[in-house]
Amino acid sequence: MSPEHKITHVIDRLTYGPAPGDIERVRAMGVAAFIEEQLEPDALPESRELAARLESLGTVRLGAVDLFREYGPTPDTGGGLGPSQVLAARDRAGVVAREAVQARLLRAMAAPGQLRELLVDFWYNHFNVDAGHGLARIWAGAYEREAIRPHAMGRFLDLLAATAMHPAMLIYLENWRNVAPRDDGGGDGEAISPDSDGYEAKAPDREADAERTGGLDETYAGTLLAVHTLGDDAAFAARDRTALARVFTGWRLGAPRSETDKNGFFFDQAAHDPTDKVFLGKTIPGGGIAEGAAALRILAGHPATAKHVCRKLAAFFLAGEPSRGLVGRLAEIFLRSEGDIRAVLRALFADPEFFDESRYAAGVKTPLRTVVSAVRAIGTPPDDVTPLAGVLARMGTPLFHCPDPAGYPGPGAFPTSRDMAARVAFAVGLVSGELPLWREKPPGLAVEKLLSTLGTSPAPEADKPAKKGRAARTAPKTSPRRDPAAILAGPGFLRY
Incomplete structure (x- = not known):
């Protein structure tokens, strides 16, 4: 795995997803140091x-x-x-x-x-x-x-x-x-x-x-x-x-x-x-x-x-x-x-x-990972997180309410069509403000900031060859790349 892939990989797997500045911080401190930091959470400042x-x-x-x-x-x-x-x-x-x-x-x-x-x-x-x-x-x-x-x-x-x-x-x-x-x-x-x-x-x-x-x-x-x-x-x-x-x-x-x-x-x-x-x-x-x-x-x-x-x-x-x-x-x-x-x-x-x-990027995010990683990527904690409980319920995984003693399915379970529809609706609601999470639109929803946080960049021209690696999976090649909802509902974001 390349050094850049290691950085995004370790963030994706040891956290709920990158927040603004995380990729730069891990690049500066090193992957091994980041892993050790996460293994000793009590030493981190509250x-x-x-x-x-x-x-x-x-x-x-x-x-x-x-x-x-x-x-x-x-x-x-x-x-x-x-x-x-x-x-x-x-x-x-x-x-x-x-x-x-x-x-x-x-x-x-x-x-x-x-x-x-x-x-x-x-x-x-x-x-x-x-x-x-x-x-x-x-x-x-x-x-x-x-x-x-x-x-x-x-x-x-x-x-x-x-x-x-x-x-x-x-x-x-x-x-x-x-x-x-x-x-x-x-x-x-x-x-x-x-x-x-x-x-x-x-x-x-x-x-x-x-x-x-x-x-x-x-x-x-x-x-x-x-x-x-x-x-x-x-x-x-x-x-x-x-x-x-x-x-x-x-x-x-x-x-x-x-x-x-x-x-x-x-x-x-x-x-x-x-x-x-x-x-x-x-x-x-x-x-x-x-x-x-x-x-x-x-x-x-x-x-x-x-x-x-x-x-x-x-x-x-x-994730497998x-x-x-x-x-x-x-x-x-x-x-x-x-x-x-x-x-x-x-x-x-x-x-x-x-x-x-x-x-x-071999795993598909669970509903909880999808919801939390989207908010982390935007970088502004919601004023009210209560609406997200309803989002998780619509995705079929309400918190604390799994009736099976074995818990919800693990990483090998792929989303159903209903689940995917709920994820798209969540991304649209997040960007449009239909989900009343913030009183004011967070600056992290700007496309350039969002892609920077996720470690990608938009392709300037649709007809350019697809980039290899994470950018190829995440950056759309047509106009939807300018839409943050398309980014947060896209296959690149839903994989980790």
């Missing part, structure tokens, strides 16, 4: 404007417990939820959902640590929680902030444990219902409803009261094995899924009752199966919450997990399937470093396959 925008969003400072207290359903005096309480609860939850989306978009557009923002997207998709599922509607943003973001570049085991224990995941994959089977068919009875003294109420994932029955629920255990860790169905058997579900009995939602309980999670010994379990050929002695920690360690250190996670990471940053050799090399580093995500990424970005010419 954006004061971004911090101020986030500070104005009151709900993004609240944890899961406080969010429930402030924005969760409020029973009437009889202890139930009538129609008016249900509607009021949905209105309150809407405030939390909107601000969570705003915070996610603001960070993606303006955070200096762009690599971390991409990884937040990657890991949220990997450990997906659908905000349309019960109380996850008020907890999805907190889940990203508390379980995903702090561990996005840390140890995989820490990330695994944080997602497993978060109330949003407990609700989404029904592990809050997972209790040791009782002879009488009943459970231990109560779950979360935060109040000043403790939480005791029924069916936290529904606005209306409903009795729940006790018993083993393998939903989370199955997803943990097939999606979050091992990936390969041949790596585990049905008995392993059942054993894992038994391990996670008693992982509940409620007020803190010990030092291990936090942020809405608590371990209910009375709902736990205390017997020994054989999981993936290893015996886990009955020991309460420690069994879950032991099972997560087994999974995080399993060779199948290393291959599954490293293949997905490599595919995300290569990696070679088996690269996956093997990364998996060795994953296991040797005990799941150090940063070490795996450093090896990936140093591998010859990452800078192979065949990888250059």
Whole structure:
């Protein structure tokens, strides 16, 4: 790959797309220095404007417990939820959902640590929680902030444990219902409803009261094995899924009752199966919450997990399937470093396959990348990012609302005709002002500035031979090259 291609390639793959001045800055500092900078985001100076925008969003400072207290359903005096309480609860939850989306978009557009923002997207998709599922509607943003973001570049085991224990995941994959089977068919009875003294109420994932029955629920255990860790169905058997579900009995939602309980999670010994379990050929002695920690360690250190996670990471940053050799090399580093995500990424970005010419502009942007990269290229943060949530919904990928536990399709998925139509409409709305993002038209929408930011230049004459490389893919050869909407909807911009 040529030096100039390396510059645009590394910006495209380690950020949501170039902002004004990025190409010149990376050219001056060098590709290797830029990669190292992005691998250490905490050392980057904070954006004061971004911090101020986030500070104005009151709900993004609240944890899961406080969010429930402030924005969760409020029973009437009889202890139930009538129609008016249900509607009021949905209105309150809407405030939390909107601000969570705003915070996610603001960070993606303006955070200096762009690599971390991409990884937040990657890991949220990997450990997906659908905000349309019960109380996850008020907890999805907190889940990203508390379980995903702090561990996005840390140890995989820490990330695994944080997602497993978060109330949003407990609700989404029904592990809050997972209790040791009782002879009488009943459970231990109560779950979360935060109040000043403790939480005791029924069916936290529904606005209306409903009795729940006790018993083993393998939903989370199955997803943990097939999606979050091992990936390969041949790596585990049905008995392993059942054993894992038994391990996670008693992982509940409620007020803190010990030092291990936090942020809405608590371990209910009375709902736990205390017997020994054989999981993936290893015996886990009955020991309460420690069994879950032991099972997560087994999974995080399993060779199948290393291959599954490293293949997905490599595919995300290569915008296509990696070679088996690269996956093997990364998996060795994953296991040797005990799941150090940063070490795996450093090896990936140093591998010859990452800078192979065949990888250059080989990917098609997801809707989120399309939207964020367009705003970054313009260079002026929107006065209001809320309309972009609707854009993503029209493109079929509303933030926090993927119903599939496996998340949205990865880089190998090509846009549908409906998706492409929505992307063109987005570019037109952005340029025309139909999308009310800015009070005044941003100067970055000028064609020359936009092309300069993207690392291209317009061809002065339509009949000149096409330029090689990125310019050939991006610069139109006819009059549409003078239209910023044509640039932002063109095939050159949609590839990265």
